[in-house]
Amino acid sequence: MNKTIVLASNNAGKIKEFNALLSDMGIDVKPQSEFNVEEAEENGLSFIENAILKARNACAQTGLPALADDSGIEVDYLNGAPGIYSARFAGEHGNNEANNTLLLEKLDGVAELERTARFHCVLAYMRHENDPTPKVFHGVWEGRIMTSNEGQEGFGYDPVFYVPECGCSAASLPKEVKNQISHRAKALKQLFAAFQQQSSLL
């Protein structure tokens, strides 16, 4: 595959994970910052709508196919919050430390069994701005919210997300491990399978 795909994200943590995963698949992706793409307004009401808005915006501004990721964490005790508002849970967009502190505060004293949560990653791939059939893939990673921050790897909510299959926080996992089992890894595996089945997508 030698066609360039624009990665419609400005999140450095996501971009690193995409680069690791997609280069393994032989796909050449370039972040939208390389094309000076102006950020899309994320005013959808679901991960799916926001992912499509971001992909369409990047296609429109570059004339290239684009892949967008809209993701976040759903906490059962908070009736699904922060959900699609994960990046700005504590007010300021992308303030991971404040988001994690607020989440720990909101779950203060809540028993382990009630701390269940999951990461969602929705990927939208569009061949061009007017693509009538965006390809959408969804990966989920089940876990629960820790009682304090743990670990230095990853980004975002990783220090407060306990991964039962590993017995530690997502931020304690080596990146190669997170990139095998995460919500993003699961969605990307689906994308890759679709590319293999349908070469006209690229």
Ligand SMILES: O=P(O)(O)OP(=O)(O)OP(=O)(O)OC[C@H]1O[C@@H](n2cnc3c(O)ncnc32)[C@H](O)[C@@H]1O
């Ligand atoms: O929209 P782009 O430019 O891609 O960047 P963003 O940070 O605004 O991304 P989202 O709108 O998709 O918001 C997702 C938020 O969910 C969190 N998140 C998503 N995936 C995560 C992961 O793998 N580990 C930890 N936190 C994650 C993180 O805080 C993100 O800021």
Ligand SMILES: [Mg+2]
């Ligand atoms: Mg965003």
